[in-house]
Amino acid sequence: MKENKVKVTFLSQNETILVEKGITLLEASIRAGVYVNSICGGDGICGKCKLIIKEGDVTARPTTLLKRDEIKEGYVLACQTEVTGDVVIEVPPESRAKGKILIDKDAQRFRALYAPMKGQVFFKYDPLIQKIYLEVSPPSLQDNVSDHVHLYRSIKRKKNIPILQSGLKVIRSLPYILRDSDWKITVTLGVRGGTIEAIQVEEGNTTDQNFAVAVDVGTSTVVVHLVNLNTFETMDAEATYNSQMSYGDEVTRRIIYAELKGEEKLREAIVDDINNLITTLISRNNIRLSDVMAVVCAGNTAMIHFLLELDPSNLRREPFIPVCTYPPPIRASEVGIKINPRGLLYSLPSIASWIGADVTAGILATGLYQADELTMLIDIGTNGEIVIGNKDWMVCCSASAGPAFEGSGVKSGMRAAEGAIEKFRISEDGKIQYTTIGEADPIGICGSGLIDIMAEMFKAGIVDRSGKLDPDSNDRVRNVNGELEFVLVPSSQTAIKDDIVIAQADIESLIRAKAAIFAGINVLIRILSIEFSDIKRIYLAGGFGNYLDKENAITLGLIPDIERDKVQFVGNTSILGAKMALLSKDALDIAYKISKNITYYDLITYADYMNEFMSAKFLPHTDVGKFPTIMRKLKRKF
Amino acid sequence: MNIPDVKQSWPNPINEVTIGATKEEGGTRSNTITIGGTGTLPFLSFEGRSPHHPVIAMEVWDFAPADWPEELEKYFSDVWDDPGKWAKKCVDEFNADLICLRLQGCDPDGENKSSDEAGEAVKRVLESVTVPLIIWGCGNKEKDNEILPVCSQTAAGEKCLLGTITEDNYKTLVALCKADKHKLIAESPVDINIAKQVNILAADIGLAPEDIVIYPSTGSLGYGIEYVYSIMERGRIAGLSGDKMWAMPLLADIGKEVWKVKEAVVAEEEVPGWGNHVQRGPLWEAITALVYLQAGSDIIIMRHPKAVEELKKYIHSLTNKN
Numbered sequence: 001m002k003e004n005k006v007k008v009t010f011l012s013q014n015e016t017i018l019v020e021k022g023i024t025l026l027e028a029s030i031r032a033g034v035y036v037n038s039i040c041g042g043d044g045i046c047g048k049c050k051l052i053i054k055e056g057d058v059t060a061r062p063t064t065l066l067k068r069d070e071i072k073e074g075y076v077l078a079c080q081t082e083v084t085g086d087v088v089i090e091v092p093p094e095s096r097a098k099g100k101i102l103i104d105k106d107a108q109r110f111r112a113l114y115a116p117m118k119g120q121v122f123f124k125y126d127p128l129i130q131k132i133y134l135e136v137s138p139p140s141l142q143d144n145v146s147d148h149v150h151l152y153r154s155i156k157r158k159k160n161i162p163i164l165q166s167g168l169k170v171i172r173s174l175p176y177i178l179r180d181s182d183w184k185i186t187v188t189l190g191v192r193g194g195t196i197e198a199i200q201v202e203e204g205n206t207t208d209q210n211f212a213v214a215v216d217v218g219t220s221t222v223v224v225h226l227v228n229l230n231t232f233e234t235m236d237a238e239a240t241y242n243s244q245m246s247y248g249d250e251v252t253r254r255i256i257y258a259e260l261k262g263e264e265k266l267r268e269a270i271v272d273d274i275n276n277l278i279t280t281l282i283s284r285n286n287i288r289l290s291d292v293m294a295v296v297c298a299g300n301t302a303m304i305h306f307l308l309e310l311d312p313s314n315l316r317r318e319p320f321i322p323v324c325t326y327p328p329p330i331r332a333s334e335v336g337i338k339i340n341p342r343g344l345l346y347s348l349p350s351i352a353s354w355i356g357a358d359v360t361a362g363i364l365a366t367g368l369y370q371a372d373e374l375t376m377l378i379d380i381g382t383n384g385e386i387v388i389g390n391k392d393w394m395v396c397c398s399a400s401a402g403p404a405f406e407g408s409g410v411k412s413g414m415r416a417a418e419g420a421i422e423k424f425r426i427s428e429d430g431k432i433q434y435t436t437i438g439e440a441d442p443i444g445i446c447g448s449g450l451i452d453i454m455a456e457m458f459k460a461g462i463v464d465r466s467g468k469l470d471p472d473s474n475d476r477v478r479n480v481n482g483e484l485e486f487v488l489v490p491s492s493q494t495a496i497k498d499d500i501v502i503a504q505a506d507i508e509s510l511i512r513a514k515a516a517i518f519a520g521i522n523v524l525i526r527i528l529s530i531e532f533s534d535i536k537r538i539y540l541a542g543g544f545g546n547y548l549d550k551e552n553a554i555t556l557g558l559i560p561d562i563e564r565d566k567v568q569f570v571g572n573t574s575i576l577g578a579k580m581a582l583l584s585k586d587a588l589d590i591a592y593k594i595s596k597n598i599t600y601y602d603l604i605t606y607a608d609y610m611n612e613f614m615s616a617k618f619l620p621h622t623d624v625g626k627f628p629t630i631m632r633k634l635k636r637k638f
Numbered sequence: 639m640n641i642p643d644v645k646q647s648w649p650n651p652i653n654e655v656t657i658g659a660t661k662e663e664g665g666t667r668s669n670t671i672t673i674g675g676t677g678t679l680p681f682l683s684f685e686g687r688s689p690h691h692p693v694i695a696m697e698v699w700d701f702a703p704a705d706w707p708e709e710l711e712k713y714f715s716d717v718w719d720d721p722g723k724w725a726k727k728c729v730d731e732f733n734a735d736l737i738c739l740r741l742q743g744c745d746p747d748g749e750n751k752s753s754d755e756a757g758e759a760v761k762r763v764l765e766s767v768t769v770p771l772i773i774w775g776c777g778n779k780e781k782d783n784e785i786l787p788v789c790s791q792t793a794a795g796e797k798c799l800l801g802t803i804t805e806d807n808y809k810t811l812v813a814l815c816k817a818d819k820h821k822l823i824a825e826s827p828v829d830i831n832i833a834k835q836v837n838i839l840a841a842d843i844g845l846a847p848e849d850i851v852i853y854p855s856t857g858s859l860g861y862g863i864e865y866v867y868s869i870m871e872r873g874r875i876a877g878l879s880g881d882k883m884w885a886m887p888l889l890a891d892i893g894k895e896v897w898k899v900k901e902a903v904v905a906e907e908e909v910p911g912w913g914n915h916v917q918r919g920p921l922w923e924a925i926t927a928l929v930y931l932q933a934g935s936d937i938i939i940m941r942h943p944k945a946v947e948e949l950k951k952y953i954h955s956l957t958n959k960n
Contacts, residue, residue, distance in 0.1 A: 464839055464842065465835065465838055465839055465842060466805050466835055466839060468805075468806065470809075611830070611831070614829060614830075614831040614832070615831045617831070618831070618835050618838070622831045622834050622835055622838070624838065624883075
């Protein structure tokens, strides 16, 4: 055995690992935890995973994606190169992570997510929208088919597409575009269910301008990522609070509003948010709106109903029936989304009334659907969704947590954006340390900061186990109009005029939120008759920004007390899944399979949920036996 | 055919709590009372040991109550202007095991008596009777935090049972009990989780679990009694099964609940068919108390002498074979 192992050294990262002969350098880099760009996931088509061999033996398959002088300098494609002996590698700058911090971290997480799973591959790069450039031979007396057939024939010569369709508008424009362009055209192809539509025909070669957006339509937060479909890169990202908030903090209230005043207002609110975010992103990146050809959305079932202006009223009434869980691709303009007027809107499939496409996206992004071992996904948003399963079966439930962990409804709360406190510590001697996103002066606290603050205050004895602030515990606890609050940052050190505080009512909202989620986890565990120790991996997802302290999440009793290395923070998997579907039709197909194969468990039918909830409304839990490591740590202090 | 043995054994007996201190123990009581210690569900003597039988405390106020019905008034109106005399009558004439002094007169919405007056009332009772004492605040948490420190000091060393602590208000009382060597009543609003949480909170700041008696709230017969019953039973089973934070004796506050419901007080003339209220009232109290005994109560607080007498007979019949 030993002879088959070889050493791979990554110079710039100072990492060396032992691997079996014959694996690719891409695989080796994943195992070593060295980030190397790769978008096609090892298919040898994106050319992003360039490495330089400094010393040693490899076998590289021929590729057209490297330049002659690159090959001379020792460049290889990591995914096309097998290790045959000890090698020393350098990762050139172009293969390292680049771009904005938020996106890089996402990309790294994406990789990290995949690295530990055996046999995991990326999806084949096959975006839902593709542009192809055609130089069509002009018709003649011998070749006298219609413009329409002529176009289809040319497309099919280049791409194997069994069923092609197009709208009347495109057909009407054909005689002019074909002749004005001297038969040199760019066709935009879009996936529409089982067929491909020629969405748009343009003069000349515009293939270098092909963009799309992925959207996470959250109850409280809307996130949009701008994706370049040629380079597969996420170019930029922007987020905002969902302005439907003015019609109700939580989904049910918005449904009631829609019933009373019509669904239109809610659609308009969310569409305006999405349009504003898209406009911001394209102007910041100098892109024309007409070159954005698709929107892929993930979001809970109600949010997708609002977006498509479907009647949501049966979602909240027994037996809780959605209008539609597999919305077909439609023109984005039909709901008012402003991209190219012929651009398409894809909504990822939902699972049930109260478990949406965001969960489908999460399962897709984490690869839970093909895990060998029992895996849990906890997606913390306004609803906390919990999935337990593996490649053979999946069960999920949804618990109403409220928007506290998204920073909403909390006095100094905010989204994970620049200036948000995302990390917080109280040292043994009572000193406070924090870091903010973008290292800016603090403006407020985002979800990960709130988790840290709660856990740190608990450990420091500033709040007791029921979350009550102790006025005598710390100088920073003060009474304002009868309510206690803890001053985290005095106004003199903030970028705003106010002190950044956490008030007693905020703590109560956060404890309710964590209790709802943990109760959901516990109920699902009980229904399946398993133990926490049977869970081999927990993916913790949510719009927390770049960071989440899992130890503190366990200290609070938000997630079960299991071995820390089994817990992995995976960020916003809703948008990640939407992007995967955007970039690969295979991923979209799997999303459909996931949503069909999963079993939904409705907590409403479980009589003891309320009792579980009350039991979880304590730090870390009323049943202290569930949190042995936390209890051991706390004991040390008394 | 053999009848299968359905006896169950439990791993964790309920804590013993001793209330009162004799001269040797640093107090002035003639006897102490120990509750708890049971290793089985109530009255299942064939399954396990129950070393101490349930006890009855009679309720005494620090002022003459205006809202007690005639049926109680006739027994106590001659003594209720003095908590000392009132307590003495309960012990001497009605065989109360303990006295529960309720400092209702300190309620800021009522008489609003001072903490000194509360301390005086405690002193009067201690002088007048030699049984152990329960001291119960007025229920307003700010006021209780003022009056109970005085009462606690007045009774320092007497190992009284003081109450109540709640989820929102436990720090002052826990500190007092540790200093003056009393025991505590932990109150919760008919909630199996909160009952346990109060105990954990108190234990977190250093109160020994062995110094706690659980009061999970009480409802009169006909007013949610089955709900409280199930909480007490589930809690007791949890305690016997090994949950240290449920392994405490239980308390039921019967008189206060029963004597405000119409079934106990309305006269026959008003509701023909309900029978004579002179018998109905005490019976309602006794039956309510009996249900709580079966749920696992170790201390029962009561008002009517006849109801007390009935319950004592009942306890005797269940705890003494032959």
